[in-house]
Amino acid sequence: MAPDGEDADDVVDESHEEQVESRWEAAPAVGLIIVLQATLAIASQRQGWTLWVLPWWTWLLALGPEIVLFVSLAWPRARLKLVRAGHHRKVAIALLCLISVTNALALAMLIGSLINGHEHSGGELLLKAVAIWGTNVLVFGLWYWALDRGGPAERRRPDPPPPDFQFPQMENPTLAQPGWHPRLDDYIYVSFTNAVAFSPTDAMPLTRQAKRLMLLESAVSAVTVLLVAARAVNILH
Numbered sequence: 463m464a465p466d467g468e469d470a471d472d473v474v475d476e477s478h479e480e481q482v483e484s485r486w487e488a489a490p491a492v493g494l495i496i497v498l499q500a501t502l503a504i505a506s507q508r509q510g511w512t513l514w515v516l517p518w519w520t521w522l523l524a525l526g527p528e529i530v531l532f533v534s535l536a537w538p539r540a541r542l543k544l545v546r547a548g549h550h551r552k553v554a555i556a557l558l559c560l561i562s563v564t565n566a567l568a569l570a571m572l573i574g575s576l577i578n579g580h581e582h583s584g585g586e587l588l589l590k591a592v593a594i595w596g597t598n599v600l601v602f603g604l605w606y607w608a609l610d611r612g613g614p615a616e617r618r619r620p621d622p623p624p625p626d627f628q629f630p631q632m633e634n635p636t637l638a639q640p641g642w643h644p645r646l647d648d649y650i651y652v653s654f655t656n657a658v659a660f661s662p663t664d665a666m667p668l669t670r671q672a673k674r675l676m677l678l679e680s681a682v683s684a685v686t687v688l689l690v691a692a693r694a695v696n697i698l699h
Contacts, residue, residue, distance in 0.1 A: 480614050481538065487646040488604060489536035495561070495600050496528050502593040511586050513568065514575035521593075524564040531557040554608055558601060565597045566682060572690060584697035591690040595657065595683060602679040603653035607646045609671065617643055626672040627652065627665040657683035 499521055505511065506518035513520045533540050534553060572581075572590055581587045610626045611617045629648065631638035648665070655663040660680045667673045 480618065483614055483645055484535045485538070488607065489532055491600050491604060491646065491650065492528060492532040492535060495597050496525060496532065498593045498596050499524055499528065502589060505589060509586065511583075512575075512580075513590075514571045514578070514580060516571060520571075521568070524561055524568075524597075527557045527560040527564075531561070551608070551613055558605055558608065561597070562601050562605070562678075565594060565601065569594050569682060569686060569690075573685070576690065576693060581693070581697075584694045587690060587694035587697065591686050591694060594690070595686045598679060598682045598686065599653050599657045600650065602656075602675060603646065603650035605675055606649040606652055606672070607644075609675070610644065610649070624668075626667065626669045628668055629665045653679060656680055660684055 503518060503521040506513075506521060511518055531554065534550070534557075572587075572594065575581050576587075606627065607614065612623045616622050625632065627644070627649075629644055631642050631644075635642070644665075652662070652665045656676050656679055660683065662676060667676050
C-alpha cells in the first residue's frame with residue numbers, strides 16, 4: 463500500500479530526484495564516453511591509424527553498449543520499462559561490465575602495439591591514451607554511483623544499506639546541507655582522484671567491493687599514464 467501524507471510526498475520527491483540524476487548527470491557522462499570513442503575512431507580512420515593488428519573501427523565496438531546505456535538513462539520511457547520489469551539495475555551493471563572490459567582490452571592491444579614497435583607517432587599514442595584514461599575515469603565513476611549502498615534509489619530510502627564509501631560529509635554532517643547524499647559528481651571526483659593519485663583521496667572505500675573496483679581503476683590508470691602516456695611524451699620530445 464502506498465504511503466500517504468508527507469511520506470508519499472517524500473517518495474515522489476525521491477523518485478523525481480533519482481530520475482533527474484540519471485537523465486541529467488549519468489546520461490551526459492555516458493555521452494562523453496561516446497564522444498571520446500567516436501573522436502578517436504574518426505581520427506584513426508582519417509589518419510590510417512590501427513590498434514596493433516586491428517583496424518580503426520575497432521574503437522567503435524564499445525559504442526553499442528554505450529549507446530544502449532545512454533538510452534536507458536536518458537529516455538524516461540525506456541528506463542521506466544526496465545524499472546517495471548525489475549531489470550534496470552541488472553542491465554546497467556551488465557553494460558558497464560562490457561564497457562569496462564572493452565576499454566581494458568583496448569589498453570592491452572595498445573600495449574601489445576607498443577611492445578612490437580608499431581607506435582611511432584606521439585600524437586596518435588597520446589590521443590589513444592587520453593581516450594582510454596578518460597573512459598576509465600568516467601566508467602568507474604558510474605560504477606561507484608551505481609553500486610554504492612545499492613544504487614541511487616536505495617541510497618534515498620529511510621533505511622539504506624551500509625555505505626561502500628565514507629565521504630567527509632558523512633563523518634561530519636555539519637559540513638554539508640541537511641539531507642546531503644552523494645551524487646554522480648561526487649563519484650566522478652572520487653574516480654578522478656583515484657586515477658591520478660592511484661589511491662583514495664576524498665572518500666575512503668569501506669567494502670571489499672569498493673576496494674576491488676578502486677584497485678582495478680588504479681591499475682588501468684597506472685598502466686595508461688606510466689607506460690602509454692610516458693612513451694607518447696618521449697616520442698614527442
